[in-house]
Amino acid sequence: MGAKKLNLMIVGGREESVSLIEMLREDASVNILGVVDADSASPARKLAKRLGIPQGREWRQFLSHKQLNEIIVTAKDPGLYSALVKEKPASVDIMARPSLEIIWRLLEKKDKQADELRRIVSRVFERSPNIVMITNPKGNIEYINSNFTQMTGLSSQEVVGRDLRNLCSQAPAEAKAMWKTINAGKQWQGEFQTRKKDGGFFWEFATISAIKDRRNAVLNFLKISVDITARKRAEQMLRREYRTTRRIIENAPFGIYVVTAKGNIDYVNPAMLKISGESYKKFLHLNVFELPTFKKIGLADRIKTALEGEYFRMDAVEYTSYYSGKANVLNFIGIPLEEEGARKVLIIAEDISGLKKSEEGLRRANQELRRLDQMKSDFISTVSHEFRTPLTSIREAVSQVLEGLAGKISRQQKRFLSMAREDADRLWKIVTSLLDVSKIESGRIELKRTLVDIREIIKNAGSEFQALLQDKDQLLHCTLPKQSVDLFVDTGRITEVISNLLSNAYKFTKKGGRITISVKDKEREAEIRVKDTGVGIARANIAKLFDKFTQFGKPSSPKEKGVGLGLVICKGIVQLHGGRIWAESKLGQGSTFAFTLPKVSSEIIFKEYIESGIKEATDKESGLSLVVLKIEDFADLSKILPGISRKDILRGLEKEIREVLRKDSDVFLKDTGECVVLLSGVDRLGASIVKDKIAQAVRRYIDKFRKKYKKALTISTGLSIYPEEAKTGEELLLKARVKLKDIFSGPERRRYARGGFRIDVGFAQGQAGGRGWQSVDLSEGGMCISCDHYIKPGAKSELSLNLPKKFGRISFEAIVRWIKKVEETKEYRVGVEFSRMSAKDKKILKRFLESGGK
Amino acid sequence: MAKKILIIDDDQHIVTLLQSRLKVNGYQSIVALDGAAGLELARKQKPDLILLDLMLPKLDGYKICRMLKFDKKYKDIPVVMFTARAQESDERLGMEVGADAYITKPFKPEALLDKIKELLQD
Numbered sequence: 001m002g003a004k005k006l007n008l009m010i011v012g013g014r015e016e017s018v019s020l021i022e023m024l025r026e027d028a029s030v031n032i033l034g035v036v037d038a039d040s041a042s043p044a045r046k047l048a049k050r051l052g053i054p055q056g057r058e059w060r061q062f063l064s065h066k067q068l069n070e071i072i073v074t075a076k077d078p079g080l081y082s083a084l085v086k087e088k089p090a091s092v093d094i095m096a097r098p099s100l101e102i103i104w105r106l107l108e109k110k111d112k113q114a115d116e117l118r119r120i121v122s123r124v125f126e127r128s129p130n131i132v133m134i135t136n137p138k139g140n141i142e143y144i145n146s147n148f149t150q151m152t153g154l155s156s157q158e159v160v161g162r163d164l165r166n167l168c169s170q171a172p173a174e175a176k177a178m179w180k181t182i183n184a185g186k187q188w189q190g191e192f193q194t195r196k197k198d199g200g201f202f203w204e205f206a207t208i209s210a211i212k213d214r215r216n217a218v219l220n221f222l223k224i225s226v227d228i229t230a231r232k233r234a235e236q237m238l239r240r241e242y243r244t245t246r247r248i249i250e251n252a253p254f255g256i257y258v259v260t261a262k263g264n265i266d267y268v269n270p271a272m273l274k275i276s277g278e279s280y281k282k283f284l285h286l287n288v289f290e291l292p293t294f295k296k297i298g299l300a301d302r303i304k305t306a307l308e309g310e311y312f313r314m315d316a317v318e319y320t321s322y323y324s325g326k327a328n329v330l331n332f333i334g335i336p337l338e339e340e341g342a343r344k345v346l347i348i349a350e351d352i353s354g355l356k357k358s359e360e361g362l363r364r365a366n367q368e369l370r371r372l373d374q375m376k377s378d379f380i381s382t383v384s385h386e387f388r389t390p391l392t393s394i395r396e397a398v399s400q401v402l403e404g405l406a407g408k409i410s411r412q413q414k415r416f417l418s419m420a421r422e423d424a425d426r427l428w429k430i431v432t433s434l435l436d437v438s439k440i441e442s443g444r445i446e447l448k449r450t451l452v453d454i455r456e457i458i459k460n461a462g463s464e465f466q467a468l469l470q471d472k473d474q475l476l477h478c479t480l481p482k483q484s485v486d487l488f489v490d491t492g493r494i495t496e497v498i499s500n501l502l503s504n505a506y507k508f509t510k511k512g513g514r515i516t517i518s519v520k521d522k523e524r525e526a527e528i529r530v531k532d533t534g535v536g537i538a539r540a541n542i543a544k545l546f547d548k549f550t551q552f553g554k555p556s557s558p559k560e561k562g563v564g565l566g567l568v569i570c571k572g573i574v575q576l577h578g579g580r581i582w583a584e585s586k587l588g589q590g591s592t593f594a595f596t597l598p599k600v601s602s603e604i605i606f607k608e609y610i611e612s613g614i615k616e617a618t619d620k621e622s623g624l625s626l627v628v629l630k631i632e633d634f635a636d637l638s639k640i641l642p643g644i645s646r647k648d649i650l651r652g653l654e655k656e657i658r659e660v661l662r663k664d665s666d667v668f669l670k671d672t673g674e675c676v677v678l679l680s681g682v683d684r685l686g687a688s689i690v691k692d693k694i695a696q697a698v699r700r701y702i703d704k705f706r707k708k709y710k711k712a713l714t715i716s717t718g719l720s721i722y723p724e725e726a727k728t729g730e731e732l733l734l735k736a737r738v739k740l741k742d743i744f745s746g747p748e749r750r751r752y753a754r755g756g757f758r759i760d761v762g763f764a765q766g767q768a769g770g771r772g773w774q775s776v777d778l779s780e781g782g783m784c785i786s787c788d789h790y791i792k793p794g795a796k797s798e799l800s801l802n803l804p805k806k807f808g809r810i811s812f813e814a815i816v817r818w819i820k821k822v823e824e825t826k827e828y829r830v831g832v833e834f835s836r837m838s839a840k841d842k843k844i845l846k847r848f849l850e851s852g853g854k
Numbered sequence: 855m856a857k858k859i860l861i862i863d864d865d866q867h868i869v870t871l872l873q874s875r876l877k878v879n880g881y882q883s884i885v886a887l888d889g890a891a892g893l894e895l896a897r898k899q900k901p902d903l904i905l906l907d908l909m910l911p912k913l914d915g916y917k918i919c920r921m922l923k924f925d926k927k928y929k930d931i932p933v934v935m936f937t938a939r940a941q942e943s944d945e946r947l948g949m950e951v952g953a954d955a956y957i958t959k960p961f962k963p964e965a966l967l968d969k970i971k972e973l974l975q976d
């Protein structure tokens with residue numbers, strides 16, 4: 001082997017140098033000329049000092065050494081290395097941070113037993129934190145370090161000589177690749193599952209390098225590895241979890257896909273492919289931000305916001321796949337994701353097309369049922385109508401013959417014809433009842449609610465009944481409260497209910513019986529009871545009383561037989577009014593039929609009424625106007641107009657308004673002095689004409705009491721239009737009320753010119769007044785002004801008005817007659833009367849007013 | 855002179871019975887069985903009163919009523935509408951086009967005669 005002696009300088013004072021010194025100092029072929037380090041206390045210099053090896057802080061002192069032929073630099077300073085390279089004699093070799101292999105090669109330079117050397121080398125490895133193993137080229141273990149023993153519990157004696165493959169296992173393919181690599185002298189990295197003495201395993205990550213001689217023949221394999229069991233376990237767990245998660249996602253019943261920040265699809269699960277009908281490849285081709293499919297339904301925008309971290313949900317979206325064209329109804333959920341710093345969105349799509357379909361089916365079935373029900377109602381209604389015309393002819397023909405218009409008839413003929421006419425009448429009643437029932441059932445009955453005293457309805461119904469009662473010698477007794485019981489009901493319909501109950505009582509009560517009708521005025525409702533001393537009803541039958549075509553008991557004569565619809569109609573009418581109806585009875589002890597009528601607040605009826613108007617208008621696609629008329633200070637009406645009841649005023653007004661409209665159901669009065677008029681299918685112009693007509697009628701009516709006024713009476717009107725100004729009933733009412741405008745005021749008719757004038761009111765010098773007084777309404781006798789503060793009625797002021805140029809200025813003394821606050825604008829309306837005005841100014845004012853203010 | 859009443863109705867039976875009833879009560883009557891003929895007759899003969907059915911062939915009762923009531927020459931002729939349709943909306947519509955009275959079939963002859971008497975008073 002090489003006879004040349006190695007004369008060495010070691011540069012660097014750290015551990016590597018220490019190992020080097022220890023390794024080489026006993027080697028006769030190696031002569032350490034010097035150890036260099038800036039720090040005299042560095043481990044390498046200390047060791048050298050102890051061993052008597054020259055050492056120092058300056059490498060140049062050793063560079064001049066004649067025998068020097070090798071420099072080993074363990075120091076990490078690159079500047080130092082390059083300086084050495086620069087200054088060293090050409091004959092001197094230099095190595096930086098020698099690898100084990102190099103050390104090996106160094107060692108190889110000497111005739112030395114490998115075993116011995118390895119023993120020395122092993123000392124280096126003993127300090128290593130890694131698991132170290134050295135094998136021969138065949139893979140038989142020659143050396144293990146203490147870490148290996150610690151990990152496996154196997155000592156050197158137990159391991160040396162054994163095949164690496166017995167202890168460290170790996171996948172066959174990987175093993176093949178590994179041997180190929182390391183046999184070629186290249187480095188290999190990979191994992192082993194290494195057996196422990198106790199039968200367990202641990203995972204190691206190993207770097208295997210070949211140690212070769214100068215001729216490149218492999219001497220040994222050096223395996224340095226770290227324990228990766230913990231990492232491996234975590235990895236396995238992760239992998240298992242990943243597999244589970246993936247299995248869930250792949251088998252999920254809803255579509256899942258991931259969209260990247262650029263709108264590309266990152267991942268899609270099979271369910272999504274199934275839903276969309278797209279192939280995997282095509283789906284991955286979609287771009288959310290580019291294709292109309294996503295833009296159209298707004299999904300693209302939502303995904304953009306989700307990319308900024310906002311979760312979203314879209315329900316029942318009609319989604320058409322881009323390539324397949326398949327249409328579905330989907331619910332989308334978007335969840336913002338952050339994957340390795342990249343923002344993405346996870347989309348979950350739930351296919352609810354099936355659900356929609358079954359909903360649709362249900363809806364259709366329902367519709368069909370409703371249609372059939374409607375058909376039934378229509379049928380009854382049509383048949384009944386069709387009965388009427390021939391019935392009219394039959395009855396009239398019979399009547400005329402019976403009355404002898406067609407010639408003389410015998411007694412017997414007369415008797416038979418009477419029977420025919422009676423039955424025609426009965427048939428007529430049945431047809432009418434049937435029509436009523438079909439109307440109630442289909443909700444086609446419209447209540448014409450007005451404010452009425454229920455006592456009056458009962459009195460009228462009772463007196464009409466009186467004649468009939470006399471036939472059977474029965475007595476009708478009415479027990480009514482002394483005070484009026486005012487309710488919002490449909491007079492005609494409630495009369496029908498009472499007549500029906502009275503007629504039932506009459507039918508089932510024997511001669512000489514007694515019928516009592518009473519009204520109880522309760523806090524929230526009125527209860528009306530019709531009591532008889534008749535045959536009574538069995539308990540079991542009471543519940544069925546209000547069912548269709550139910551008949552119990554025998555009326556005293558066949559003439560009185562009905563069809564069993566009367567109570568059904570009663571129930572329908574009472575329920576429409578929001579009341580209840582029931583019967584109390586015992587066989588043989590008479591019956592009582594009772595019903596309630598709730599005291600609905602007029603406001604509720606107002607709204608109900610307006611809502612139904614809106615519904616009708618919407619159905620007909622026509623407009624609807626609302627006129628509101630309000631008597632201000634209605635509560636104090638008796639003071640303003642003594643001797644006339646408020647109800648009379650309301651009734652009078654109602655009558656006047658109805659006359660203007662010539663229609664029934666569109667007027668509605670409230671017990672607080674408010675009146676609502678609904679005009680359907682009328683445009684703004686028409687509505688304001690009608691409003692003015694109403695105003696005129698009201699004024700006419702109010703004027704009747706002119707002489708009786710003690711104080712000013714104000715009536716305001718307002719108008720709003722659906723759907724232009726308001727979309728809901730409430731809004732419509734509110735708007736009309738806000739726009740209320742006075743139409744009449746004061747005990748005398750003072751104004752014939754009004755509205756539109758806004759003239760600043762001036763004050764006489766030195767007088768206290770307010771700024772911003774404006775005349776808003778002007779007449780010969782006085783004016784209405786707006787101002788921003790309260791003025792006491794009775795106050796006198798010297799005022800002036802600047803009329804347009806050609807009229808000039810007028811001055812006068814005025815007395816404040818009334819004041820009222822306008823809630824909406826927070827200003828006051830003040831009515832002033834001109835108490836003193838010069839004749840000249842009076843003339844000017846008159847001329848101005850007659851000109852219409854122009 | 856007996857007052858002249860025009861009956862416009864397509865139901866021959868009703869028409870016959872009405873004529874008989876009116877004759878007994880001292881009225882003269884003329885008849886049209888469809889809307890168009892009725893309108894023509896109303897214009898030519900200028901009756902004192904018209905009994906008008908709503909559902910008519912060719913021209914319905916509403917239209918006839920409106921055409922007469924919107925014409926200065928005929929607007930003073932009282933019109934009594936009758937029909938089997940007792941729906942509030944019909945009644946309302948009838949009043950809107952200017953009918954003076956509205957009677958539902960089957961009518962009691964007395965009620966109809968009362969109405970006619972009332973409308974022909976002056």
